[in-house]
Amino acid sequence: MLNNSTFSFQRFFAYFLKEYKQIIRDPSTALIAFVLPLMMIFIFGYGVSLDADKIKIGILLEDTSTEARSLANAFLATPYFDAQTSYDRDGLINALTGGRLRGVLTIPSDFSQNIKRGTQAPLQVLLDGSETNTAKFILNYAEGVVANWTLGRAIEKKKTTLPPITMEPRVWFNPELISRNVLLPGSVAIIMSLIGTLLTALVVAREWERGSMEAMMSTPIRIREMLLAKLIPYFFLGLGSMTICVILSVTLFEVPFRGSYLVLFLATSCFLLAALGQGLLISTLTRNQFVAGQISIMAGYLPAFMLSGFIFEISSMPWPIQAVTYLLPARYFVTILQSIFLSGTLWDLILPDLLAMVAIALFFFILTARKTVKRLD
Amino acid sequence: MTYTHHLRQAFTAWSSIKALIIKEILAVWRDKKSRFVLIGPPLMQLIIFAHAATLDVSNISIGIHNQDKGWYSHEFVQRIKGSPYFTHIYEFDNSKEVTHAIDTQKVLVSLQFQQNFSRLIHGDQMAKMQVTLDGRKSNAAQIVTGYLTMILQDFNREILIQQGVQVPDPIAIQSRALFNPNLDYVLYTVPCLVGILSMVLALMVTAMSVSRERENGTFDQLLVSPLQPWQILIGKMIPAMIIAMGESTLLMVLALNLFSVPFTGSLILLYCSMFVFLLSIVGVGLFISSIAQTQQQSVLGTFVFMTPTMLLSGYATPIENMPLWLQPFTNLIPITHFLIIIKGIFLKNMPTGEVLMHTWPMALIAVFTLSLAGWMFNRRLE
Numbered sequence: 240m241l242n243n244s245t246f247s248f249q250r251f252f253a254y255f256l257k258e259y260k261q262i263i264r265d266p267s268t269a270l271i272a273f274v275l276p277l278m279m280i281f282i283f284g285y286g287v288s289l290d291a292d293k294i295k296i297g298i299l300l301e302d303t304s305t306e307a308r309s310l311a312n313a314f315l316a317t318p319y320f321d322a323q324t325s326y327d328r329d330g331l332i333n334a335l336t337g338g339r340l341r342g343v344l345t346i347p348s349d350f351s352q353n354i355k356r357g358t359q360a361p362l363q364v365l366l367d368g369s370e371t372n373t374a375k376f377i378l379n380y381a382e383g384v385v386a387n388w389t390l391g392r393a394i395e396k397k398k399t400t401l402p403p404i405t406m407e408p409r410v411w412f413n414p415e416l417i418s419r420n421v422l423l424p425g426s427v428a429i430i431m432s433l434i435g436t437l438l439t440a441l442v443v444a445r446e447w448e449r450g451s452m453e454a455m456m457s458t459p460i461r462i463r464e465m466l467l468a469k470l471i472p473y474f475f476l477g478l479g480s481m482t483i484c485v486i487l488s489v490t491l492f493e494v495p496f497r498g499s500y501l502v503l504f505l506a507t508s509c510f511l512l513a514a515l516g517q518g519l520l521i522s523t524l525t526r527n528q529f530v531a532g533q534i535s536i537m538a539g540y541l542p543a544f545m546l547s548g549f550i551f552e553i554s555s556m557p558w559p560i561q562a563v564t565y566l567l568p569a570r571y572f573v574t575i576l577q578s579i580f581l582s583g584t585l586w587d588l589i590l591p592d593l594l595a596m597v598a599i600a601l602f603f604f605i606l607t608a609r610k611t612v613k614r615l616d
Numbered sequence: 617m618t619y620t621h622h623l624r625q626a627f628t629a630w631s632s633i634k635a636l637i638i639k640e641i642l643a644v645w646r647d648k649k650s651r652f653v654l655i656g657p658p659l660m661q662l663i664i665f666a667h668a669a670t671l672d673v674s675n676i677s678i679g680i681h682n683q684d685k686g687w688y689s690h691e692f693v694q695r696i697k698g699s700p701y702f703t704h705i706y707e708f709d710n711s712k713e714v715t716h717a718i719d720t721q722k723v724l725v726s727l728q729f730q731q732n733f734s735r736l737i738h739g740d741q742m743a744k745m746q747v748t749l750d751g752r753k754s755n756a757a758q759i760v761t762g763y764l765t766m767i768l769q770d771f772n773r774e775i776l777i778q779q780g781v782q783v784p785d786p787i788a789i790q791s792r793a794l795f796n797p798n799l800d801y802v803l804y805t806v807p808c809l810v811g812i813l814s815m816v817l818a819l820m821v822t823a824m825s826v827s828r829e830r831e832n833g834t835f836d837q838l839l840v841s842p843l844q845p846w847q848i849l850i851g852k853m854i855p856a857m858i859i860a861m862g863e864s865t866l867l868m869v870l871a872l873n874l875f876s877v878p879f880t881g882s883l884i885l886l887y888c889s890m891f892v893f894l895l896s897i898v899g900v901g902l903f904i905s906s907i908a909q910t911q912q913q914s915v916l917g918t919f920v921f922m923t924p925t926m927l928l929s930g931y932a933t934p935i936e937n938m939p940l941w942l943q944p945f946t947n948l949i950p951i952t953h954f955l956i957i958i959k960g961i962f963l964k965n966m967p968t969g970e971v972l973m974h975t976w977p978m979a980l981i982a983v984f985t986l987s988l989a990g991w992m993f994n995r996r997l998e
Contacts, residue, residue, distance in 0.1 A: 267913045270920065278920065282927050288937040289671065289755040295936060321936075335794065336964060338956065341936075354784075361788040368796025369963045371804040372671040373934055378791055379762045385787050386769050393784050402772040403737045403779075404688070407744045408761055411718060413751025421754045433919055441912040445831070525649055528911040529824055533653035536816065537661060540919075545668050550932055552756050554675045554724075557667050574721065577752045588720045 250460050255468035262472045271438065272476055276430055276483040283426045284492045289418035289550070293321040294377055296342040297331040300324055304351035311346065313388040319380045335367055342366045342377040412581040420495065423488040424576040425549035427481055428569050429540070431507065434477045435514025436539030440521040440531040442469060447526035462611055470515050477511045478504065488580075498579030502589065506575045509596040513568035514539065516603025523610050543569035568596045632843055636851030640825065641858065654859065655866070658813045662806070662867055666875060669805045669932075673759040677704035679726035681714050686734020688743070692771055696727075701763050718750050725749050725760050737775065795963040806875045807962040808931050810867040811893070811954050818860035818894050819922060822901025823914040825852050831910055845994055852905070853898055853986075860894045861887075871962075881961030885968060889961075889975045893954040896978050899985025906992040925949050930956075950978050 262268050298311045303326075314322045322344075325331055334340040345363040353360035364381055366374040394401065413420050443466065446452050455465060485503070488494040517539055525531045545551060546560065547569035553561055564570045571592035578588055644650045678696060682689050696702050706723055708714050717723045728746040736743040747764060749757040769786075776783045796803045829835035838848055871877045904917035926932070928942070929951045935943055946952045953974040960966030 265913075267916050270916055275920065278924060282924050286924075286928050286938050286942055287933050289933055293936060294934075337970060338960075357785065359785050359788055361790050364789055364791040366791060366793040366799070368793035368799055369804060369959050370934065371796060371799050371801040373936075374793055374796075374799050375672065378789070379759070382789055383762065383765060385789060386765075389784055389787055401742060402769075403740075403775045404692075404743050404745055404768060404772055406747055406761075406764065406768055408747040408749060410749045410751040410757060413754055416751055416754040416758055418754045421752060429923075437915060437919070438912060441915055445911065449831070527647065527649055529644070529820070529828070530647075530649045530653050532820060532824065532911070532915050533657055536820075537657040541661060541665070544926075545665050551669055551671065552673055552753065554677070555670055555672050560664060560668055563664065581752050582719065585719045587716065 246461065246464060247459075251464040251468055254460055254465055255471060258468045259472055262476075268476065271434055272479050273483065275433070276480045277487070279426045279430055280423060280484055280487045280492070283422045284419060284488070287418075287422055289422070292318050294319060294342070294373060294380075295321045295340050296323075296344060296377060297334060297340045298322055298324045299328055299331050299343055299345045300326055301328075301348040302346050302350040306351040306354055307346045309392070310350075310385070310388055313384050314344065314381075317380070317384055319376075319384075332365070335365060338367065338369075340367070341370055341373050342381075344381065419492060420581060421577055422549070423484075423492055423494050424580040425547070425573045427484045427507070427576055428510070428547060428549060428572045429543050430480055430484065431477050431510055431572070432514050432539045432543040432569055434473060434480060435511050436518040436521070437532065437535040439470060439473050439515050439518030440525075440535040440539075441528050442473070443519060443522035444525055444528045444531035447522065448528055463608075466519065470519070474508075474511050474515060477514075478507060481507050494580055496580050497583040499584050502584050503576075503579050506572065506579065506589065506593060506596075509593050509600065510568055510572040512600035513596045513603065516600045516607065517568075520603045520607045520610070523607050542567050543573075546570065547573040549573045565595075566599070568599045571595045629844075629847060632841075633847050633851045633854075636838075636843065636848065637854050640851060640855035643825075643828075644821065644855075644859065654817070654863065658817060658863060658867060659870065661813055662809050662870060663874070665809055666802050666806050669809075670801045671755060672801065673756045673763075674701055675703045676701050676725065676756075676760055676763075677706070677723040678702045679706045679708050679714055679717050679723040681708040681711060681726060681728045683731045684729040684733035686738075688734040688737050688775070689729040689745075692729075692745070692767075693727075695767050695771060699763065699767060701760075714748065718748060721750065721752075723750075724753055724756055725764075740779065802875055803877050803963060804959065806871045806877050807958045808955050810864055810871055811951055811958050812926060812931065813867060814860050814864035814890075814894065815897050815925075815951055816922065817863050818856055818897045819901045819904075819918045820915070821859055822852060822856040822898050823904040823908070823918045824911050825856070826902070826905035827908045827911045827914045830908075839997065845997055846990065849902065849990055849993055852902060856898050856901065857891075857894055860898070861890065864890060864894075877962055879962055880965035881971075882968070885966075885971050886958065886961045889954065889957045889971055889978070892975055892978045892982055893950055893957075896950040896982035896985055899982055899989050902989035903985060903992055906989055906996055925951055928952070947977060948981070950981050953978050 296314070298314055300307055300311060311322070311324050314320055315324070331340065331343045335343050343365040345365070347361070347363065350360050362385065364378065366377060368374055390402070410416055452462070455462065485496070489496050518535060521534050521538065522531050525534060543549070546553070546564045546567055548564070553564050553570065556564070575589050575592050578585055644654065680693055682693065697705055706717065708717065708726070711728070714726045714728065718726060726748045728748070730744070733743045733745070745768070747761070749760065751757060773783050773786065793799050826835065829838060843851070872879055900921055901918070904914055904921065908914040908917055928938070928946050929949055930946065935946050935952070938946070957966065957971055957974050960970065
């Protein structure tokens with residue numbers, strides 16, 4: 240036998256060159272490197288927003304007194320609601336069940352009488368529970384609007400003084416709470432897990448599927464040389480794609496970038512290592528592209544979307560799911576990305592997350608190495 | 617040509633398509649691993665994601681930096697501790713600790729009370745409570761501000777009453793939620809996930825089916841077989857439809873039994889609209905399949921389609937939040953309509969008219985995507 244254990248740079252380089260040319264000639268490479276990041280940035284920049292404003296609600300005026308109108312005007316004035324007033328109960332209810340309104344606020348006929356008597360004057364809000372998140376927003380904001388209105392009226396009539404305690408909120412890193420500033424950095428993690436996990440899983444599974452891994456055994460090239468040659472181009476595709484995302488976010492959408500580009504590249508490299516390792520492991524275990532694709536979506540892409548804290552807050556999830564998120568490199572990467580963009584390089588936050596990603600990457604590579612060796616012996 | 621001759625021709629055409637369909641289903645089903653990925657991952661995803669997709673904020677970590685020795689700040693902190701939303705409370709001794717805790721995301725929000733806080737209130741002066749929020753969590757920061765405002769308003773009222781000031785009674789809001797009385801977000805997420813997960817599967821199965829044959833070289837064999845291109849297309853379409861419809865049935869059974877999502881509408885209507893929805897998706901899958909040379913390209917194409925589709929469908933964030941110019945485009949996405957239908961039929965007993973109103977756009981999309989796939993398929997063969 241030829242020497243098994245050594246790593247020949249020459250062999251590796253020859254194979255790398257072949258892979259490199261293959262990828263450059265593949266038209267889908269441009270899709271990965273340019274179209275995908277462009278698309279993501281545009282969607283997150285323009286389309287996706289967590290800032291609930293202009294929620295459509297209806298106000299049913301059963302009472303037409305000045306008090307009732309004044310309260311309705313308070314609702315019309317806030318930017319959170321796109322309110323319309325009406326006297327037609329059935330019309331509003333139909334609009335609510337048909338999904339054209341998300342809530343209906345009823346100002347009951349005895350509203351002003353109750354207020355004048357100084358007793359409780361309950362309002363009714365009917366919500367569309369099938370849009371659960373929106374329904375909760377409406378409830379919270381409506382309470383705020385009503386409380387402000389009550390206070391304002393009382394002060395106007397000199398019935399009360401200013402509140403003894405006021406809140407002075409200061410928001411760090413993102414003073415206007417623009418969700419785009421958070422979503423755009425986070426979307427980098429999604430593209431990276433797509434390139435890192437999914438595409439590598441497929442490209443390596445393909446070699447297993449077609450039997451070229453076994454065929455390679457009769458040639459001098461070693462498996463690790465070959466895998467490395469396959470992974471490196473995707474690593475650089477990922478970095479390139481990340482660069483485009485960052486440039487677009489910062490220039491086009493004016494997301495602040497307060498950290499260091501060097502740390503950003505370091506963090507992305509660590510994440511890509513973990514993602515590539517995951518893709519490699521999946522392909523080694525499945526040896527079938529369809530299966531590898533499905534598993535990568537389940538273990539790489541969708542978790543990066545749903546469980547990374549990118550859109551949905553991790554601390555609000557039930558604890559077993561919170562526990563799962565610690566195993567996901569995307570969780571750490573999203574935190575780092577949001578921090579590097581908005582708060583600068585805070586090593587106390589970034590370092591543990593970097594180490595976690597490296598640990599996950601090591602775990603994947605060691606497991607892959609074991610599985611590969613075992614199967615070929 | 618006689619009538620029987622036509623009939624026989626139609627029969628042979630059908631039986632050869634049937635052979636292809638059986639072969640397609642076997643190609644996925646025979647392999648133990650493929651069979652597993654058709655069933656295992658979607659079920660796991662449904663269970664995990666059903667509980668993850670909430671924009672609610674709970675289990676909040678809050679920091680307190682209290683320099684005031686008086687009663688008012690102490691009482692306010694007690695109220696925070698009593699609130700169900702704030703579960704982790706940290707006491708800080710100086711502003712450096714506050715900065716560090718927010719920087720490292722140990723806490724999401726921190727309250728600071730100045731030394732003279734209680735004294736000011738005693739002296740009928742206005743006291744300020746500083747609230748520092750982490751803007752990197754823009755959604756959570758907004759909601760937490762809301763919670764704090766609520767607690768503060770109550771507290772303010774009580775202080776005023778204590779001080780002998782006449783305060784108007786607060787106006788209560790009685791809320792009632794239709795279709796989902798407890799505003800349980802699982803009931804919202806699960807029907808949506810049934811649609812999304814079936815879509816992912818239908819796309820992957822069809823997008824990879826032709827490119828797999830291309831890679832393995834069996835596609836040429838198909839071409840020299842007596843099958844017409846349209847027969848091949850139908851032979852690829854029907855198995856994907858069977859698999860995807862089966863998958864969504866499985867997911868729905870889980871939704872009803874495991875998550876106890878109510879089912880108020882018509883099952884037949886749901887299946888009809890699901891059929892149309894999946895047809896439109898299979899059309900997209902076949903189109904991707906007809907351009908892709910490798911399975912990797914197929915998957916890439918799938919994602920170029922799927923990512924905007926999922927993000928703009930109204931599932932993750934409401935369509936109302938999107939800019940006005942973008943909103944009409946969401947109507948071109950099949951799953952936008954299907955999510956309305958599936959949620960409607962599960963939770964709202966959606967009337968037939970409304971279901972049809974959202975089905976016909978999907979039917980149009982299906983006709984378009986399927987013809988596009990057929991046209992592309994033919995062009996590629998020439």
